[in-house]
Amino acid sequence: MNSEIAEQIQHKIDFKTKPMGALGLLEKLAFQIAHIQGTLTPALIKPHIIVFAASHGIAASGVSAYPPEVTAQMVLNFISGGAAINVFTKQNGIELLVVDAGVDFDFGKNEKLIDAKVAFGTRSFLTGPAMSAAECQECLRRGREIVAHVHATGCNVIGFGEMGIGNTSSAAVIMSKLLNVPLADCVGKGTGLNDGQLSAKLATLTQAMQNHGDTGANPLRVLQTFGGFEIAMICGAMLEAAERGMVVLVDGFIASVAYLCAFQMHADLSLHAVFCHESTEKGHGYLLRHLNAEPILHVGMRLGEGTGCAVAYPILQSAVAFLNEMASFESAGVSNKSL
Structure with a gap:
């Protein structure tokens, strides 16, 4: 400093x-x-929020209250302008980009969607690694590349959102492995599980961790084994944004776990990160405290999509204005x- x-x-x-x-x-x-x-x-110039979307093989194991096809349906909602993140970015003058990081759907050619698809969803980490080492590296590369293009437009403040049914499961396991904390402290209700479904989710994820034995706490290996394409791309995107001197807006639980992976690769990322809110997902508060992060908002949000970044952005504007x-x-x- x-x-x-x-x-x-x-x-x-x-x-x-x-x-x-x-x-x-x-x-x-x-x-x-x-x-x-x-x-x-x-000055805050040309603010952007990028939403990365991907399908998760683990979603087929019933870890979410919503079916896997909702991931593709929500991407279509994003590009048609109907989601919460569309409303909040429009309200606050933020440019929104939507990225297909690996959704199990063929969107065809669409000028409103960035095609960065690595594959049609990850494999289920219940039975094997979610992605190959090459796929994980490709995600990091594509996340970096997208941010480099955005930075070239003059943007100096950027936030990241995600969409992927099952991604709270990925995030919970990654957090547990990287922080060496009990999985039960990391697993929450996600999109709205009841208590019985939450218990089943925890049991499934516990079995998955046992099936992989000791993967260690190397962030790249953990990300490859349990991550999602969108989580890995956000990780690479955050690293690139920090290296280019941008303000990095961190959204909720999944984005914060992507940050955790990136931070363990390059600790200087912390100098650039602004934690926008504390979600009600169980592991998020624990993670923020571990990171000594002070979130801007406590408003009970747990939607993802980068919505916490968009809603918190006017607070950053006020800070710069004063x-x-x-x-x-x-x-x-x-x-x-x-x-």
């Missing part, structure tokens, strides 16, 4: 016409964004505190 610019940013924040710290998390966000950009006058536009004690002729 450049200590000189950090001191200048903090001084500018502290000498605005307010008690020190009175804007709470806004002050931390203003500092983080300004420091990422290396300037006292940060830093750039609010008067200082000196410029406003206001007396600072005497003690």
